[in-house]
Amino acid sequence: MNRLEKLRPASFGALDPLEPVSALKSRSPILLKATPAWGRTGAGRSWIRSLIASSPVILAPLASISTIITIATFGGSFSDFFSAVKDEGFWTILAKYGPQPTVQAGAAVVIWIGVQAILFRTLPGQTHSGQYTPAGHLLTYKINGLYAWILTHLGYGLLCWFGLLDPAFIALNWSQLIGAMNLAGLIASMFAFAKAHLFPSHPNDRKFSGSVIYDFYMGIELNPRLGANFDFKLFSNGRLGMMAWTLIDVSNLAYQYQTQGYTQLSLVLITFLQTLYVVDFFFNESWYLRTIDIAHDHYGFYLGWGCLCFLPAMYTIQAQYLGLYPTSMQKHHLLFIFSIGLVAYALFRSANHQKDKFRSSAGQCLIWGKPAEYIVAEYKTLDGKQYESLLLCSGWWGWSRHANYVGDLLFSYSTCALVGSTKVIVWTYSIWMTMLLVHRCIRDEKRLSAKYGPAWDEYCRRVPWRFIPGLW
Template sequence: MSVKISKMKTWGRYGAGRSWLRSALAATPVVFAPMALLILFITLFRFDGSLPDLYFALRDQGVWHVLDAYRPRFDLQTTLAYSCWVAFQVVLFQWLPGPRSIGQRTPAGHVLEYRTNGLRAWVVTHLALGALCWKGGLDPGFVPRNWSGLVFAMNLFGFLASALAFAKAHLMPTHLEDAKFSGCWLYDFYMGIELNPRFGDHFDLKLFTNGRIGMMAWTVIDLSNVAYQYQEFGSVSPSILLVTILHTIYVLDFFNNEEWYLRTIDIAHEHYGFYLAWGCFTFLPVMYTLQTQYLGRHPTSPSGAYLLVAFTTGLVGYALFRSVNDQKARVRRLNGDCLVWGRPARYIRTTYMTSDGWQHESILLASGWWGWSRHANYLGDLLLSFSMCALVGTTNVVMWAYALFMTILLMHRCIRDEVRGRSKYGTAWDDYCKRVPWRLVPGLW
């Protein structure tokens, strides 16, 4: 139910009010994130993933010499191939038939429609690439063989998409009332200004970038590294197969539940800037596939028992992740009239207000996993992330970078979710926190 009232309230990304210096400091990942990714790229492909070897090279040869000598290189053919990949995803996103889904209400009260054809696009993409490989038009190991040029192209497109988002927000914004300007152009470039930038009625830049560029590339990169390992070594190791299976389960879950994804923090709350644009064009494909990148060139053979434990842990993490999210979706879909763990759902009915002056009702679930902790879904994500890294079967620090990144990201999101929840729901959120006192893991945090 929605009621029009006079008092205005909104939530979402922090807007004006912070100092320019604080905003500029918060935007430093515009520089540091590409540098970190460059270090990972060089370490993995020029020093076999060895940080000590990288350190000695930096010490003996000089930082700028090493970075310049081993950085990703522009290659015209590879850049054209990547451009065709992006264009193909644009065509599928815009014209491939698929169900229509409704997103979550924005702070300004907009409810947007999306074409959620991601699962069909994933199938078409992989069938098309498979057919090209079968007919000899594409080398199955193309990705690792051209990784330097591909990383350069990803960076190029990521920065171009970030610039496009920044310019569009100033020149032709979609739903200006949902935009946030901080007063610091660097922070706005980094965190984004528009919440849901679109071209036309349905081409949503945020969903396209997250789903069709980032997530779609994940399994393509993995499978190409599997093919490369077979081509180079004559066999495929259990480690790379199991990692690829876990990655594929996660990616297919994303596309199969694309309608649910419309109500997650990425789509419902994050504004579209460098953080998401470059992050999905470049950071996601490079960071999230570190395990198969390494295994494609360095097959490892941990014991069967070790692989079984690590893989099972990943499946448990995925099952927890899916169970937690399904509980909340079911309770909200049935307006609380359902059972959770065999008992009537316990929840708090609350209201929130959008900046157009309308008050809306919502539910804060406080039973099942959501009575266990306020972010149990993130725990499933973390278990899955650590198992993906563990399957590589090495103590090499670089191979654990993905798990470390996910830990920092999700703990930071816990804190941001708390701030947003209190801003959106007011005292009802405080009551919810009293009922469910633990953020992530009971007894720890």
Template sequence: HHYTKWWTFTVHRRPLQSPSITSQELFRLGIIKSDHNLSFLVFSREREREREKMTELAHSPIFTYASMLTLFTLCPPFVILLWYTLAHQDGSVTQTYGFLSQNGVQGLIDVWPRPTAIAWKIIFCYAAFEATLQLLLPGKRVEGPISPTGNRPVYKANGMAAYFVTLATYLALWWFGIFNPAIVYDHLGEIFSALVFGSLVFCILLYVKGHVAPSSSDSGSCGNLLIDFYWGMELYPRIGKNFDIKVFTNCRFGMMSWAVLAVTYCIKQFETNGKVSDSMLVNTILMLVYITKFFWWEAGYWNTMDIAHDRAGFYICWGCMVWVPCVYTSPGMYLVNHPVELGTQLAIYILVAGFLCIYINYDCDRQRQEFRRTNGKCSVWGKAPSKIVATYTTTSGETKTSLLLTSGWWGLARHFHYVPEILGSFFWSVPALFSNFLPYFYVIHLTIMLVDRAMRDDDRCRSKYGKYWKLYCEKVRYRIVPGIY
């Protein structure tokens, strides 16, 4: 799933001869330096294998550092320029480019909003509210996957309750005149600016915590400050015993802000124009349905690469707290000042198509989750599932078994669920029609990101399952799009 994968890069490889290496595996290149002996022993077992891969990579360290530094320096101003273009330049990239060409760096400084007291208050109140809900709302106890060092994280599944409480509270504050959500839109640039800097400080604190007070043995340093800061030090950082930081940044701050801002844009258009256009309604409804699906499935998300594989660093946490609120909500941000009247018939067509894509995406996840839950003893499309029994050896030397589903949605392509995910994002962007390119930036970004993710996941599974993954790929030939790719 792409939810928090805001930006990725891959390592350049020599054609036809060098094996692949996943982005997170770069973390483990070199000697692991950790105060936790168990973590050291587990990761050092993989060190020699990674070094073998490393010898076949062409100039990867230079490419890696250049990529990380590029993202560090370009992503923060991109967030501000995206907001500025959508809110003040009619969504025209050429107008913004012309302005920057004339004014240079000083132009960027001039349009960059200064974080204000009201922006900080909005962020603090929102973050404190979501943290309180995460801690206090009741929820079922859910166990995550066993980590490489043998830890099994425990969560409280109260995301759906937090989602409904958040939206109900937000709408009630508006309805009873206590707080006007239009204020959030009016100060959006200041909020994004505060998030850019505040989230950077947050990531620095996470880096320090990983060195000084890691929450578990799933932590450690590769000995390189830049890589440690970018990828993170800890897999499961927590404050105390119960407050999981990645659940907060990824789910309760990032994904929840997507829903809150979608509603905010809708209310702002209503207060400005006295009505909500059908294009804004279609956009808001589809995004809220998608986010509702996410929180309904949140416990399943805790088994994905975002939580169980990628560490808590700039890549994950800054992305969730800044990139998601800005980039993921950008189609609605554009529609605030550019309402489009689709007409009832076209609006219904887009809604139905969007609903169908979101449902198929959900059913893909449900099908695989049910297959895993029942250990393959279930029905897939009305018959017994086709599967491959794959054995693999863990980093601690233990032999385990996994079942690879090769029928149903998962028989069409190894990552077919990305197809309805990309199409769903297209259908909540297309209400803007085609007078501007920028409302479709998220769709393009998501497509590139998921293709890269599919490649990384294939590399990881090939390394994990070996001959069984080769057999699986022979049976399920296509990576994402059946018959094409």
């Protein structure tokens, strides 16, 4: 196998090598063999565990709709919402204030998906490889998300400029759009489930748990595609979820201006920070190929509905709330919190940059002015082939096994704090990110332990802290 054939990108906290392990031995790394069993849990789950784990199939859509109702009807107060539910009943509240299907909203979501699919398929972009799947597949992806983001927002701006679209269209029709997005997410999940059984892209990378509902929720196919290159996971998260985030923020800015006669500094700062985060995502889209979403999560309701509905609905709550209820906070407080958000972003970007620099140089780089320290670990795919990975344990990655998560969490709390409210609903995004990243950390490390075995144990000994040293 030549050098180029050994190119393998990394997962969270674990970096794959760019050259054979024999070439690395001269630099005296720790070389340990790993166990071959890794990937999503397969058969053997009890029906109780499967039922509990799959409960978000019902609870998550109800939670997203309830949150929208709480913001729009009950001033963002969960206590008022639950009082109304207690007095009138949940389904009565849902029928009275929940999303009402409209042709306009349905058409808008269909057009949105169609336009993004065309951009995803036709825009030029560099080809990047993902990482080896458990069955040994190495898939390629065309990276053009930044071009798509620019054209999408430019097109939105031009439609508004020529009077063909109200810039506040999304905010004005939010409840109806949420209803249509829920339906679209459900359809996507059902299609993915049927496709996994009838015409899977890579049959040997499927996982069946023995529970139909759990397989529907977590997904069966690892990398479902239409044709050779239209990848469901990259399209759903990048083009339907992340792309919508900034448009929703901008629409709420426009709505606040239309209804209040001004745009509030807090909403401007939130929009700036979240735009920075989203543009960073697309600018470094090839990095996303090495995350747990693409490399390890299977495609089902969790990613399908989650990207189409949950991400746009729940990650934008700060903008939704301020669009309706402007709050007042002294400017120096806002700027202080904004500064924390910038520091958090810098930590997030710096940690990921160190990881990418280390990977692209095959470990031959300086981290914080010193030669990179790492462990070489071996692992096997299901086809019996053996590969090696580099586990970086210096710089941010010697400080914490998930340093990028620390920046991500601090960033989310900063954007929520900019709202200037103590209402729980305002903090929903940061609360969710805490639960998501802690759970992902535990789940990812369990998989890495199974994949790398003793090498992962050695890495944990060298880097004992998961998030913040001294805390966890």
